[in-house]
Amino acid sequence: MPQNDESAAPAATPSASQNATADPATPDTPFVPGKITVDRTVRLPSITFCMARHQPSGRVFCGGADSGLHHFDPAAEKPEPKALSDLRHSSYVTGLVNAGNVLISGGYDKSLIWWNAETGEQIRRIDGAHERWIRAIAVSPDGTKLASVGDDMKTKIHDVATGNCLLDLDGYELQTPHGFPSMLYAVVFSADGSRIATGNKTGKVLIRDAHTGQIQQTIETPVMYTWDPKARRHSIGGIRSLAFSPDGALLAVGGMGQVGNIDHLEGKSRLEVFRIDTGERLHEIEDSKYKGLVEKLQFSGDRKWLMAAGGDHSGFLSIWSMENGKLLAQEKVGSHLHDFVLLSDRTLVTVGHEQASLITLAAAADTV
Amino acid sequence: MSHSGLQRVEVVGPLSGIQSRRGFLSGAALGVGGVLAADMRSVNGLRAEEIAGELRRGEKHVILLWLAGGASQLETWDPKPGARTGGPFGAISTNVAGIQVSELLPKLAQRMHLTAVIRSLNTKIADHGRGADLMERGRLDDPGLRYPDLGAVAAKELGRLESTVPDYVSLYTSTEGRRKGTSGFLGARYAPLFLAENTAPPNSALHERLTAAEHQDRAALRDLLSKRFAAEHRSNTVGSLNSAYQRVQGMMASAGLFNVEQEPAEVRARYGPTQFGEQCLIARRLVEAGVPFVKVARAWWDSHGQNFETHLELCADLDHCMSVLLDDLQERGLLQKTLVITLGEFGRTPGINASLGRDHFASAWSCSLSGMGIRGGVVHGATDAEGHTVKDGEASAADLFATILQALGIDHTHEYMVGSRPTPLADFGSKPIQAVLA
Numbered sequence: 001m002p003q004n005d006e007s008a009a010p011a012a013t014p015s016a017s018q019n020a021t022a023d024p025a026t027p028d029t030p031f032v033p034g035k036i037t038v039d040r041t042v043r044l045p046s047i048t049f050c051m052a053r054h055q056p057s058g059r060v061f062c063g064g065a066d067s068g069l070h071h072f073d074p075a076a077e078k079p080e081p082k083a084l085s086d087l088r089h090s091s092y093v094t095g096l097v098n099a100g101n102v103l104i105s106g107g108y109d110k111s112l113i114w115w116n117a118e119t120g121e122q123i124r125r126i127d128g129a130h131e132r133w134i135r136a137i138a139v140s141p142d143g144t145k146l147a148s149v150g151d152d153m154k155t156k157i158h159d160v161a162t163g164n165c166l167l168d169l170d171g172y173e174l175q176t177p178h179g180f181p182s183m184l185y186a187v188v189f190s191a192d193g194s195r196i197a198t199g200n201k202t203g204k205v206l207i208r209d210a211h212t213g214q215i216q217q218t219i220e221t222p223v224m225y226t227w228d229p230k231a232r233r234h235s236i237g238g239i240r241s242l243a244f245s246p247d248g249a250l251l252a253v254g255g256m257g258q259v260g261n262i263d264h265l266e267g268k269s270r271l272e273v274f275r276i277d278t279g280e281r282l283h284e285i286e287d288s289k290y291k292g293l294v295e296k297l298q299f300s301g302d303r304k305w306l307m308a309a310g311g312d313h314s315g316f317l318s319i320w321s322m323e324n325g326k327l328l329a330q331e332k333v334g335s336h337l338h339d340f341v342l343l344s345d346r347t348l349v350t351v352g353h354e355q356a357s358l359i360t361l362a363a364a365a366d367t368v
Numbered sequence: 369m370s371h372s373g374l375q376r377v378e379v380v381g382p383l384s385g386i387q388s389r390r391g392f393l394s395g396a397a398l399g400v401g402g403v404l405a406a407d408m409r410s411v412n413g414l415r416a417e418e419i420a421g422e423l424r425r426g427e428k429h430v431i432l433l434w435l436a437g438g439a440s441q442l443e444t445w446d447p448k449p450g451a452r453t454g455g456p457f458g459a460i461s462t463n464v465a466g467i468q469v470s471e472l473l474p475k476l477a478q479r480m481h482l483t484a485v486i487r488s489l490n491t492k493i494a495d496h497g498r499g500a501d502l503m504e505r506g507r508l509d510d511p512g513l514r515y516p517d518l519g520a521v522a523a524k525e526l527g528r529l530e531s532t533v534p535d536y537v538s539l540y541t542s543t544e545g546r547r548k549g550t551s552g553f554l555g556a557r558y559a560p561l562f563l564a565e566n567t568a569p570p571n572s573a574l575h576e577r578l579t580a581a582e583h584q585d586r587a588a589l590r591d592l593l594s595k596r597f598a599a600e601h602r603s604n605t606v607g608s609l610n611s612a613y614q615r616v617q618g619m620m621a622s623a624g625l626f627n628v629e630q631e632p633a634e635v636r637a638r639y640g641p642t643q644f645g646e647q648c649l650i651a652r653r654l655v656e657a658g659v660p661f662v663k664v665a666r667a668w669w670d671s672h673g674q675n676f677e678t679h680l681e682l683c684a685d686l687d688h689c690m691s692v693l694l695d696d697l698q699e700r701g702l703l704q705k706t707l708v709i710t711l712g713e714f715g716r717t718p719g720i721n722a723s724l725g726r727d728h729f730a731s732a733w734s735c736s737l738s739g740m741g742i743r744g745g746v747v748h749g750a751t752d753a754e755g756h757t758v759k760d761g762e763a764s765a766a767d768l769f770a771t772i773l774q775a776l777g778i779d780h781t782h783e784y785m786v787g788s789r790p791t792p793l794a795d796f797g798s799k800p801i802q803a804v805l806a
Contacts (some may be wrong), residue, residue, distance in 0.1 A: 008523050047720065090458070091457075108459075151680075178642075181680055231543045232542060262673075264725075312673065353721075353722040
């Protein structure tokens, strides 16, 4: 759901400290994960939709259905979530990023809040930042710009330092082709901060210049939107996650394939990967083993592989080769995952339905 | 049986009810003496107020907006903002002080003075089939006895014998959870005109080779021959066939009611672009033409996954279309004669599952009643802080059925005789919810 950019992409090569342990990879051998291990789980106080790692403290912050922010130390032997503040949003928190020394959250209450991560003090609050629910936020890699998207179908760019709205961008229909309210679910910055990509319910991706808002590319992923015209007469799906490759050449789009019974998240989890310059689709991946929405995507540093998290009732974490579209590793992880952040190039934390999981990636060779 | 107002439904031949009313109406034209001379085989007694009631037939209507699959009470009539179970939507004030509804119903919130909400339904059955059986009929069938649904009861109690329009129209064009409805022991005469594939009755146009005059001549000849045959062979089957032909002729004559193209463009635009909007407009047209009961099923609310997204779509549809419907009925002077109901087979769980869905739940849920016989701007009953249980004013399906009948001016204790078995219109022990009645 949220698209946080502050966590570094997994490095193409392992760190020196990891080399010193049992990792057989060398600096000349790119790390290719072959196994996912859930090391620990942490009970969270509510359904959790978004998370960010506060770089100065190493703590992980998360937000969700209880409208507040919580944090825990993933390195602790028994991580214990604590409330950041008594102050809260007035509805679900759906986006959370770390920008320098502050955290910024966005939520269904249409507000954006700047937080002091140490004291819990609200530094700035913009109520009515959008006219409808804020679905996701993202911060530029240099921490100067905040992008937000909402069900008013607007994309807005804010100055992190002042909170001023720099760009207020349209480009999406307010309603689906079937006359119902549409939704704008995902936003992400490119690694160099020059572009943003957004994705809506009906499968439309807009790639824009992050400075001017000019649309540079339009990509359609209509399979991710299921409209049931006969049995149930409503829809499900939409683009739920986006990721630029580190070199800015590729864009990955996540969601769910066509759904038969839209009462449930029973569609195959779905990825599509495009070349941005031509719009050519390089990969179209549907996974029938783990169904549901792909809620978070992240490329490896060398763009050799792509990590996807999501789920139906259950959660999954999958890693796909971007060279041939094959599955490299996959694991059931608790219940439906909404977000993850990388702690190192081989460790990460996921959050989902009232649970966080601490996860280790191992190279395929490690598992032999 | 000495119970005044008790009506015998002879083991239930399809014409038993119609015969009594046919006799009554033909007699009514001649005066009360004529009434007494009418065919009384099926009627045990009549009272003066019933005569007046009979003359008022055709002036009362019901539009049932059937929220098939089970809408969430938390996202409609009983919001719990801030509760763990409350979901992401806020509650908004209505135009009635002290009453709030979900923010997903902003237009209906401004029409709260027309609507009574019951927040305390505890109907216990949380599977689609039996839940729908219960909420459509106000009780579950007994062994050997199939009860009529609300539409059939309304058709019998409110329909006019000589009406050229159908008494009970049911629109259910989605396929999931589709149910035809049942007239139960009242027989086929009160079964719905069921429209599943289109929004107009199939095969209702005059055959292209026939002129209207030829069609009338044929009908007259058929009528003559069938009466002669019926005089020699008294049988319910023959009578039923005659009735069916009359109804078909009426249907053909009223087929235009289903054609919303006959409405001005601005009226169609007002109802909006969705199929539900179109069907609400058809419901208004039918009611205006005298149809006593119209059911418009809006499927499918069964949001085990993505409950909030589903309700964003479906509530927008409900909020807009029902608001326009209420306005339109009111502007035409029809709302005081029309009861508009929102109801489904159950509500949804307060608990939110891992797919961000809500599951089936029948222990503490809501419905709404607007218009005829209803005291608008009231809420009956209450649930606990998280919506798990009813804490005040618990109401059963039978209580709701009794309330609806009372709102329509129909005595819910009135009994049909099914064979030798007295059967009240609403289940034994049911009590109308007086707080919502005008």
